[in-house]
Amino acid sequence: MSHLIEFRNQQYRCTSEIILDLISGKWKILILSFLAEHTFRFNELQKRIPGATQKMLTMQLRDLENDGLIVRKVYPVVPPKVEYYLSDQGQRLAPMLQLLCEYGADYVDRFRLDQ
């Protein structure tokens, strides 16, 4: 438990922190859950995530791509066309996101009961 894990020039104290790094960006869970259902183009994602600015959406997509969770496919056409979809690694995350949702829902329910 108390030994350090060196991974991509980062030090982690538990492998669970690596996963948190991957998905704890502001819009990442939402992006992943949309891509879990469907391949989307950039502006299609934008429409579905109205709160995210263009810059933030781009940054989060780049992060997810660099982390190997999604694939960014660029078509060499004019006007530009870019599609995003889950990589195999990203698809492996889906059941865990589902579980996180369930725990979250359970937590909210119990919290409200206590009030």
Add this chain to the structure above:
Amino acid sequence: MSHLIEFRNQQYRCTSEIILDLISGKWKILILSFLAEHTFRFNELQKRIPGATQKMLTMQLRDLENDGLIVRKVYPVVPPKVEYYLSDQGQRLAPMLQLLCEYGADYVDRFRLDQ
């Protein structure tokens, strides 16, 4: 999916984000995993988490307490004695943290194979 969840004056787009809020603090996972094994006093936790400053450890413990994941038990003695342990809600989180660890370990393994 696209409707908002209002919870404790915060807006969430998915219940999984609530759980992330609970455990994504810098030292929270480590604290939770230590408390999952044992009840600890403040300075015992400090010894086991050398990287965390006193201030940070205090803040993270207060967060976890306010979120109902841990219990802070103060003994009215001199010198002060404070014990921390998991609440029922906190114990319910344990299997998920375990799963996060496993996914993290799997992710690291696959990543290193690809390099």
Add this chain to the structure above:
DNA sequence: CAGGATCCGTACCGATACTG
């Protein structure tokens, strides 16, 4: 012993303007 208070740097994130 278990903290509180304060100062401060950085990283995150929003808003806006511009572009191949």
Add this chain to the structure above:
DNA sequence: CAGTATCGGTACGGATCCTG
């Protein structure tokens, strides 16, 4: 269409000093 570039505010987290 799918970005990039820049400015700036806020919040997170580190370092240090103080206390019931």
